[in-house]
Every structure is written in C-alpha cells, then in structure tokens.
Amino acid sequence: MALARNRRRERTVDYWPGFVDALSTLLISIMFVLTVFVVGQFILSREITGRDEVLSRLNSQINELTQLLALEKGSNQDLQDSVANLQASLASAEGDRSRLQALLNAGSGGQDVAQKKIGSMTQELDEQKQVSERALSQVELLNQQIAALRSQIAAVEAALQASEEKDRVSQTKIADLGSRLNVALAARVQELNRYRSDFFGRLREILSDRENIRIVGDRFVFQSEVLFPSGGADLNPEGQTEMGKLAAALLDLSKEIPPEINWVLRVDGHTDNVPLAGTGRYRDNWELSSARAISVVKFLIAQGVPADRLVAAGFGEFQPIAPGDTPDARSTNRRIELKLTEK
Numbered sequence: 001m002a003l004a005r006n007r008r009r010e011r012t013v014d015y016w017p018g019f020v021d022a023l024s025t026l027l028i029s030i031m032f033v034l035t036v037f038v039v040g041q042f043i044l045s046r047e048i049t050g051r052d053e054v055l056s057r058l059n060s061q062i063n064e065l066t067q068l069l070a071l072e073k074g075s076n077q078d079l080q081d082s083v084a085n086l087q088a089s090l091a092s093a094e095g096d097r098s099r100l101q102a103l104l105n106a107g108s109g110g111q112d113v114a115q116k117k118i119g120s121m122t123q124e125l126d127e128q129k130q131v132s133e134r135a136l137s138q139v140e141l142l143n144q145q146i147a148a149l150r151s152q153i154a155a156v157e158a159a160l161q162a163s164e165e166k167d168r169v170s171q172t173k174i175a176d177l178g179s180r181l182n183v184a185l186a187a188r189v190q191e192l193n194r195y196r197s198d199f200f201g202r203l204r205e206i207l208s209d210r211e212n213i214r215i216v217g218d219r220f221v222f223q224s225e226v227l228f229p230s231g232g233a234d235l236n237p238e239g240q241t242e243m244g245k246l247a248a249a250l251l252d253l254s255k256e257i258p259p260e261i262n263w264v265l266r267v268d269g270h271t272d273n274v275p276l277a278g279t280g281r282y283r284d285n286w287e288l289s290s291a292r293a294i295s296v297v298k299f300l301i302a303q304g305v306p307a308d309r310l311v312a313a314g315f316g317e318f319q320p321i322a323p324g325d326t327p328d329a330r331s332t333n334r335r336i337e338l339k340l341t342e343k
Contacts, residue, residue, distance in 0.1 A: 017215050044174050051167040058160045062153060069149045076142045079135050086132045093125045224271075224292065224334040231280065233291035235299055243296060246338070247303035254309065261342070265300075266311045268337040269293035272330035273317040290314025296336060 100118050214221050227239030235243060250265060257263055269289035282288040293312040301307050322332035 040174065044171065047170055047174065048167070051163065051170075054163055055160065058156055058163070062156055062160075065149055065153050065156070069146060069153070072142055072146050072149065076139060076146070079139050079142065083132060083135045083139065086128055086135065090125060090128050090132065093121055093128065097121050097125070219268075220338040222336040222338070223331065224336060225331070227296070227336060228292055231276070231282075231288070233282070233288060233295045235295055240299065243299050244303060247300050247305055250300070250305055251303075254306070264309050264311050264341060264343055265305075266313065266339045266341055267293045267296045267300075268319075268339070269296075269312075269314045270319055270333060270335050270337065271317050272333045273320070273325065274330065285316040286314055288314075289316050292336060 097118055100121070222242065226242060227235055229236055269292040271285040271289045273285075276282060276284055276288065278284065282291060290312070291314070293314050297307075297310045297312040300310060317333065320329070320333040321335075322329040
C-alpha cells in the first residue's frame with residue numbers, strides 16, 4: 001500500500017511552490033525597482049531644488065543690478081542737464097562780457113565800473129567753467145560705472161546660462177545612472193534567485209523523505225518537533241542530523257555563488273500562541289523563538305558556515321501560518337524557517 005501511495009505521489013506534480021516562488025520573486029523585484037526609483041527621484045529633486053535656489057539668487061542679483069543701472073542712468077541725465085544749464089549760463093556771461101567790452105571800447109563813461117564788472121563776470125565765468133569741468137568728470141565716472149555694471153550683468157547672465165547647462169547635464173547623467181543601476185540590480189536579483197532555486201532544489205532532494213519539512217514560498221520550513229524538545233532550544237540528535245545536511249548543502253552552494261553577491265541565510269524562529277509559565281529557562285515565547293533561531297545559527301557556524309552569512313531572528317507567536325487554536329494549528333506554527341536572501 002505504501003508503494004502505491006509513493007507511485008501516486010510521483011505521478012502528481014505540485015506546481016504551486018514554483019508558482020509562489022516566482023510570484024514572490026517578481027514582487028521582490030518590483031519593490032526593489034520602486035525603491036530605487038524613489039531614491040533616484042529624491043536625489044533628482046534635491047539636485048533640482050539646489051539649482052532652483054541658485055537661479056533665484058542669480059535672478060535677484062540681476063534685478064538689483066538693473067535697478068542700480070536705472071538709478072545711475074537717472075543721475076547721469078541730471079548731470080547732463082546741469083552741464084547744459086551751465087553751458088547756457090556760460091554763453092550768457094560771455095555775451096555780457098562782450099557787450100561790456102564793446103561799451104568800453106566805445107569810450108562810454110563808467111570805465112572803472114565796467115572794468116570791475118568785467119572782472120566779476122570773468123571770475124564767475126571761471127567758477128562756472130570749474131563747475132562744468134567737475135560735472136563732466138562726474139559724467140565720465142558715471143559712464144565708467146555704467147560700463148562696469150553692464151559687464152557684471154553680462155557675467156551674471158553667462159553664469160546663469162552655464163548653471164542651466166550644468167543642471168541639464170546633471171539631470172541627463174542622473175537618468176542614465178538610474179537606468180544602469182536598475183539593469184544591474186535586476187541582473188543581481190535574477191542571479192541570486194537562480195542560486196536560491198538551486199539551494200532549495202538541493203535541500204528538497206536531501207530532505208524529501210520527511211513529511212514535517214516543507215517548502216512555503218521562498219522559505220524552507222522545519223517543524224520545531226524535528227529539531228528541539230518541547231519548551232527547549234537545544235538541538236536534539238535528530239535536529240543536528242537535519243541541520244548537518246543543511247550545512248553541507250549550504251557550503252557546497254557558497255562555493256558557486258560569486259563573491260560580489262552579498263547573500264545571507266536568515267533563520268527565523270516561531271512558536272505557537274500558548275504562553276510560557278515564566279518560571280523556566282525562558283520567560284516568554286519571544287525568548288524561546290530567538291533562542292531556537294540562535295541555536296540553529298551557532299550549529300551551522302560550528303559546521304563551517306561563515307558567521308557573516310547567517311542571520312537569526314525570533315518572532316514569537318506573532319507570525320502564524322495556520323489560524324486557530326487547534327493542536328494541528330499550533331503544531332504547524334511551531335517552526336524554524338530558512339530563507340536565502342540578500343543583505
């Protein structure tokens with residue numbers, strides 16, 4: 001009868017684990033790509049925000065320089081008007097002096113008065129000339145300042161254009177880097193998935209004769225009764241035998257995985273929902289599940305598995321895979337899960 005049952009098992013092909021494995025791998029890949037995309041978008045937004053702040057400061061400087069240029073132009077116009085008025089006064093003074101000189105030459109009376117007036121007008125004329133020269137020098141200085149302001153505005157505009165060009169080049173580089181990173185990460189995930197499939201395939205061949213050891217998705221599940229005594233965290237002889245097979249398969253696989261793939265084997269401890277009395281070695285299910293996971297990890301290290309490739313985690317009773325409080329459900333939830341993943 002056992003032979004007939006084995007024949008029926010051989011003829012039945014269970015596609016469900018492969019489908020779950022492929023679906024979980026696809027979900028992990030999509031989550032990873034989305035994470036990379038979010039990080040790329042965050043870096044790109046930070047870069048664009050910095051560029052926008054630089055552009056805002058440059059635009060503010062341009063506005064200030066433009067206002068200064070307008071003020072200088074207004075002052076220049078006022079000085080030019082003053083120069084024009086002075087030149088008109090100078091022309092009028094020269095006309096008066098000419099008339100007085102004509103009267104003097106004609107021999108009219110009041111020569112002394114006329115001479116004094118001529119001297120006074122000449123002095124005023126000299127003063128007007130000095131004022132006119134100072135105004136012209138100020139106009140020249142303002143012209144030089146306007147030329148300097150124009151040079152500064154041209155330099156600011158050139159810097160603004162260079163900044164915009166640099167920002168465009170940076171965005172192009174970021175986009176290219178993101179696409180290359182996505183391709184590289186996708187290739188890395190595919191390669192790790194291939195080695196994970198090989199690892200689970202070897203474990204399936206080694207442990208296929210045990211009914212209380214099974215594959216759930218991307219994890220290898222051992223029932224606690226196979227490895228530990230009730231309420232304890234020390235591997236029993238049968239558990240040491242099973243973990244020895246696991247260590248041998250893991251050591252063989254580690255020789256094939258390239259060193260650039262940063263892989264780890266995660267050992268998760270789980271218990272049922274029956275609380276501990278608190279008077280024994282372990283106060284609660286948290287401590288018991290963690291101690292069992294650590295016990296498996298230490299045994300694998302003793303078998304030669306590198307410690308930096310192992311991770312131990314305890315979940316207590318808070319991650320059940322079988323609902324309910326029946327004895328079968330509790331037995332199913334008391335387990336050790338193994339998952340080959342990436343750091």
